[in-house]
Each structure stands twice: as structure tokens, then as C-alpha cells.
Amino acid sequence: MTTHPLKLPVLLLGVTVLGGCASFSPDGGLGKVADITRERMAIAPEPTRTEQDSARVADEVKRLLAEPLNADSAVKIAILNNRGLQASMAGLGIAEADLVQAGRLHNPGFSFTRLAGGGDVELERKFLFDLMGLFTLSTRSEIERRHFEATQLAVAGETLRLAQSTRQAYFAAVAARQATKYQEQAGSAAEAAADLAKRMADVGNFSKLRQQREQLFHAEMGAEVARARQNEANARERLIRQLGLSGAQRNFTLPERLPDLPASPMPEQNIVRKALESRLDLRMARLEIEGLAKSLGLTKSTRFVNVLDASYLNKSATGGPHMRGYEIELVLPIFDWGDARTAKAEGLYTQAMHQVAETAVNAESEVHDSYGAYRTAFDLARRYRDEIVPLRKSISEETMLRYNGMLIGVWELLADARQQVASVNAAIQAQKDFWVAESNLQMSLNGNGAGAMTLSTAESTASGAAGGGH
DSSP: OOOOTTHHHHHHHHHHHHHTOOOOOTTTTHHHHHHHHHHHHSOOOOOOOSHHHHHHHHHHHHHHHTSOOOHHHHHHHHHHHOHHHHHHHHHHHHHHHHHHHHTSOOOOEEEEEEEEETTEEEEEEEEEEEHHHHHTHHHHHHHHHHHHHHHHHHHHHHHHHHHHHHHHHHHHHHHHHHHHHHHHHHHHHHHHHHHHHHHHHHTTSSOHHHHHHHHHHHHHHHHHHHHHHHHHHHHHHHHHHHHTOOGGGGOOOOOSSOOOOOSSOOOOTTHHHHHHHHOHHHHHHHHHHHHHHHHHHHHHHTSSOOOEEEEEEEEEETTSOOEEEEEEEEOOOSSOOSHHHHHHHHHHHHHHHHHHHHHHHHHHHHHHHHHHHHHHHHHHHHHIIIIIHHHHHHHHHHHHHHHHTTSSOHHHHHHHHHHHHHHHHHHHHHHHHHHHHHHHHHHHHHSSOOOOOOOOOHHHHHTTTTOOOO
């Protein structure tokens, strides 16, 4: 046992103090999350940890629900009120705790031994210190720092996905409400026509066949109204779940119609390059592979030495000199040479490398896919707005003039009415498809895109309103 008084314990004390310097950030890591989400969608998540936070959120949600809900207000409510997002933000605190823990050395140990016999007393005091932990402190901290940054990106990504999915649920709910209002108007008109036909038939001015056709159209429109109302209820409940509302909060008001289309679509130029540079899932994948590379280096450096402890000794015995010194304990790699750990680390790195490449390929495809759906949805909605619906309205006016002039029969009039209902419903659906496609495109630019979107067809939106003849 070598006797170097005070040098080793002073050194150990110094590094112990340095190892205890790791601390928590003032904002728990949410600052970076807020910067990312503000840059992309002008929103920022806020944690709800105390009763005061809950009260503040409740007041803000109440204020936003006091007016007819718009898309931006819906997103704000979801970001404030969605419990799943709050759970993810709590996970950010867990990741920061791991980071802080990785930046701290293991606590030093102390042991005391007292031996007595034959009138002699021997005392031994030992201070224990993890030297391997000291040597790997920087690398372990770097690995956990990258994991913490990846968690920040994950929370930011979930915030953006929640915002976009809320926008989609909002547009679906407004479109369903708009379609219901139109179906109710068409149903009222059909009811009035059926009542008139019955009165005309009663006085002999309508044949039984004409009167039955009017009644059938009225019955079909009634079925469509019931279907539209149920679709509206389903869409509203999906929106409520996104917003995290309950009780009296459910009684909010939606606008009567969808927002107007923008003047022009988003240009395609550089959209793929922008996505590959800014997608959060790609940034997370890069951080993961960098962290694994660091981990692989740590695994190789500790392959043969994975337990190394140093101890400061202080020993005294009755009648003998006071002795000081140190002891180093090393685990010998006789049975486990560390090759399995190294092979596993290399396999994980290779796996992550291929996953990053796959993520990049998928990202490029998702952006092309979502932009194609976005542009097609814009063109369809504009065509319905500027051509199909105005032409259908003009045709209906001409058809009514011909009917009033007894140039066509009631069947032609009813067929035209069905076609007009189908065209308006298809126009509403096309407008909703555009706003959903716009949200899908934003999701694909931010990361973890929503995938392929199937645009609605005229047949699916008609829902039988434009059924065949009788």
C-alpha cells in the first residue's frame, strides 16, 4: 500500500464537486420546443402542473369558446387542453432528469472498520470513488444530451401533429354542419313540393304518378337529412375529443360554412428540399445515429475495463504508526471480454443508419404525395366553385322555367333537383378536402406525414341524393 498523504483525497474531492455541477434548466427544456412550434405554426405548448395552471387554462378555454370557433381558436384550445400532449411534456421532464443524472458522478462511499483483540485496537477508514464513472462522464452526458434533444423534437412533433389533426377535425365538423344545413333546406323544399302535389292531386290537377314521385323525393330527402345530421354529430364528437372538452364546454358554436379558398395554391418549388432540411423525424433520426456513434465509442473504450474503483485509505492501530494510502480495484476480463457488447452496439448503429436512409426516402415520397393531393384538391374545389355549381344553378333556373311553361314534366324537374343537391354536396366536400389536404401537406413538411389522402368522389358525396329514375 503506497502512502501519498492528501493528494488522492484532494483530487477526488475536486472531481466530486465538479461532478455535482449538472443542474436542471429553468424551463424544463420547453423553450426549444416552443421555438420550433412557433416558427412553424405560431403556437407554443404550455405545461399544466399546478391548480393555478389548470385554472388559467380553464379561463382561456372558456374565453375562446365564447365566440364561434375558428380553426386557430380550435388549435389553441387543443394545445392548451389536450391531456395526451401534457403527458408528452411530462416525458420531457423525465428525459431532462436522465440528462442531469448522467452529468453527475456516483456518490463517493465511506467504510469504517474497527478490530479489537488482545488489548489492541485497529481502525481502518476507506473512501471509495468510481474512477470509470469519472473517465466516461463526458461521453455519457453527451449521449443523454442527444436523447434529451430527440425528446424535445418528439414533443415538438407531437404538438404540430395535434395542431394539424385538430385543424382537420375542425374542417370536417364545419363541412358536416354546412352539408346538414343545405340538406335541411333541400328537405324543406321537398316537403313543400310534396304537400303541394298532394293538394293538386286531391283536386284532380296532378296524376297519382306525379304525386307519388313528389312524395318519394320528399322521403328520400328526409333520409338524407337524417344521415347528414348523424355525420355532423360524429364529426363534432371527433373535434371534441381533439379539443379535450367535457361538460358545459361541449356547447360551443361552429360557423355556418367553411373558409374560402386561398387566391392561389402553395407553389411546389423547393418544397421537397425544405422538407428534407426541416422535418423533425429526420432530425431525430440524425440525433439518434450520432448518439449511437458516441455510444459505440464508449463501448469500445470500456470493452476490457468496465469497473474501476479507487479508494483512499486511512488506517491506525494501537501502538503503531498512522498510515494513509489508496487502493485501486479493477475487474479482470477473464470470462467476459466485452465483444458481445461491442457487437451489439455496432449492430444498433448499422440498423439506425439504414433507418435514417429509409426515413429520408419515405419523407421525399410523402411530400410529393401530399403536395399532389393538395394541388388536385385545390383545383377540384375551385372548379366546383367557379364552374360546376354556377352552371348547375343556371340549369336549375332554366329547368324551372321550362316546367312552369309546361315544356317538361315533374320527373325532369325532380331529376334536376337531385342533381343540384348532389353538386352542392360535392362542392362542400371538395372544399373540405382542400383544407384537409392543406393540413396533410403541412404535416408532411414538419415530419411524420399523414400519408396518402383519398379525395372524395361525386358519388360518395351525393349519398344517394342523385339516385336513378323510378
